[in-house]
Amino acid sequence: QVQLVESGGGLVQAGGSLRLSCAASGRTFSSLNMGWFRQAPGKEREFVTAIEWNGSTYYADSVKGRFTISKGNDKNTVYLQMNSLKPEDTAVYYCAADIDGTYGSGWRQIVYDYWGQGTQLTVSS
Numbered sequence: 001q002v003q004l005v006e007s008g009g010g011l012v013q014a015g016g017s018l019r020l021s022c023a024a025s026g027r028t029f030s031s032l033n034m035g036w037f038r039q040a041p042g043k044e045r046e047f048v049t050a051i052e053w054n055g056s057t058y059y060a061d062s063v064k065g066r067f068t069i070s071k072g073n074d075k076n077t078v079y080l081q082m083n084s085l086k087p088e089d090t091a092v093y094y095c096a097a098d099i100d101g102t103y104g105s106g107w108r109q110i111v112y113d114y115w116g117q118g119t120q121l122t123v124s125s
Helices: none
Strands: 005-006 010-013 016-024 033-039 048-050 057-058 067-071 077-082 089-098 119-124
Touching: 005 089, 016 033, 016 089, 016 119, 033 067, 033 077, 048 067, 048 077, 057 067
Parallel strands: 010 119
Antiparallel strands: 005 016, 016 077, 033 048, 033 089, 048 057, 067 077, 089 119
16 A cells, blocks of 8 residues: 655745655555645645656646656655745645556546645645
């Protein structure tokens, strides 16, 4: 069984920065893709960013240029650096893992096998 543990959420003022972390454990991964999704109150969960096992990255248009996804040296940890935060970034952020390393589908929720419990980000205006 794979576990995803997220950390780093909180309250930040508009224009500020925050970094989320997500650590995957429970097995050895040969080709692990990881992604971040978010869900605001009253809205559906949406894609934010993803990174494939080969380093390819994908970003939603709404966060491009402000958010950066990266992997730790152990390749099982993913970080989401969020800069220039806006009130509309307020949401619960979920980390997800695609243990099959599906190519070119990081934005699709269906390819992800495991999900974290979510961490709240609140951006005040």
